Amino acid sequence: MKQKDGLTISGGDNISYTYKWLRRPADSTIWKDCFVSTPFIQPSTLYKTNYYKRKVTSGTCVSLSDSLKINVLSLITGNTKPDGKHEVCENTTPEAFIGPTVTGGKEGIYHYFWESSSSGNVWDNITGANNKDYRSTPLTQNTFFRRIVKSGYNDCCISVGDTFLMNVTKHPSIPDAGSSQRLSFKFSTQLHAKPIDIGWVFGLLKNRILPSRTQEIQPQK
Numbered sequence: 001m002k003q004k005d006g007l008t009i010s011g012g013d014n015i016s017y018t019y020k021w022l023r024r025p026a027d028s029t030i031w032k033d034c035f036v037s038t039p040f041i042q043p044s045t046l047y048k049t050n051y052y053k054r055k056v057t058s059g060t061c062v063s064l065s066d067s068l069k070i071n072v073l074s075l076i077t078g079n080t081k082p083d084g085k086h087e088v089c090e091n092t093t094p095e096a097f098i099g100p101t102v103t104g105g106k107e108g109i110y111h112y113f114w115e116s117s118s119s120g121n122v123w124d125n126i127t128g129a130n131n132k133d134y135r136s137t138p139l140t141q142n143t144f145f146r147r148i149v150k151s152g153y154n155d156c157c158i159s160v161g162d163t164f165l166m167n168v169t170k171h172p173s174i175p176d177a178g179s180s181q182r183l184s185f186k187f188s189t190q191l192h193a194k195p196i197d198i199g200w201v202f203g204l205l206k207n208r209i210l211p212s213r214t215q216e217i218q219p220q221k
Contacts, residue, residue, distance in 0.1 A: 012058020020055040026069075046072045073152045076104040076159035081146075087167040088139060094166055096135040097145065102159065105151025113148040120144040120163060139168050 009017055021034040021041045026049035034041060034052075041052065049072045054065040082097040102110065114129035118141065126134070136145070147161040 009056060009058075009063075011063075012056075012061040014058075016058060018057045020057075022053050022055060024051050026050065043070060046070060048072050071153075073106055073157050074104040076102050076110075076149050076151060076157050078102040078104075079147060079149050079159040079161040081162040081164035082133075086164060087169060090140050090168050090170055091138050093138050094136050096133055097147075099132045099134070099147050099161075101132075102149050104159075105149075105157040106153075109151055111150045111155060113150070115146050115148065117144040117146075118142075120165070136166070139166060142166065142168050 019037050019039055021036040022031040023034050023043075024031045031053070041054075043050070043052070050070050051067045052070065053067040056063045056065070078100050079102050080100050082099055084095055084098065088094045097114075099112070110132075112130050112132055114126045114134045115123040116126055116136075117123045123146070134145075134147070136143075143166050144163055145166065146163045149159045149161065151157045
């Protein structure tokens with residue numbers, strides 16, 4: 001009797017087949033009955049690596065399948081929020097988010113997915129952000145971030161990282177000075193002259209002839 005890929009069985013009496021599933025932990029050599037008599041088995045919750053195999057009986061024939069190992073990975077830990085400054089001025093690129101190193105899962109094989117949210121409730125996958133660390137584009141509003149880490153076969157181990165908020169500070173508001181304007185000023189000057197002694201003028205006219213207009217007048221002592 002042959003068991004092909006766990007689905008097709010041939011041999012025996014070719015009429016009826018009975019099934020028994022067996023299991024043993026990786027740290028044991030003893031096979032135990034799973035008390036499952038169907039062609040397939042859905043393993044219960046496992047906390048450590050186990051091996052399974054199936055016993056098929058038909059008439060007087062008995063067949064044991066090859067064993068199947070189900071490797072149980074430890075939970076992913078250490079997926080906390082990045083250290084560093086969590087505040088930035090608007091339209092400015094924040095410092096790179098240095099994602100902490102994680103452990104667990106399939107050691108050394110991790111897949112990273114960064115997400116963002118404006119509310120912290122609805123999350124969007126950030127296209128192309130699939131590395132351990134992430135550097136955001138310039139921010140214009142407060143934004144939440146988190147990192148998803150997956151590992152193992154078909155990403156069976158998943159860790160949702162701590163949520164952290166990047167606070168965005170607005171630029172200071174500077175009043176508009178308006179368009180340039182020309183300022184004009186008026187200056188007024190008032191000149192004060194010392195009064196002329198009329199007697200001195202008549203004395204000059206009596207004793208001397210007035211000089212030409214191009215000459216300076218010098219008073220008599």
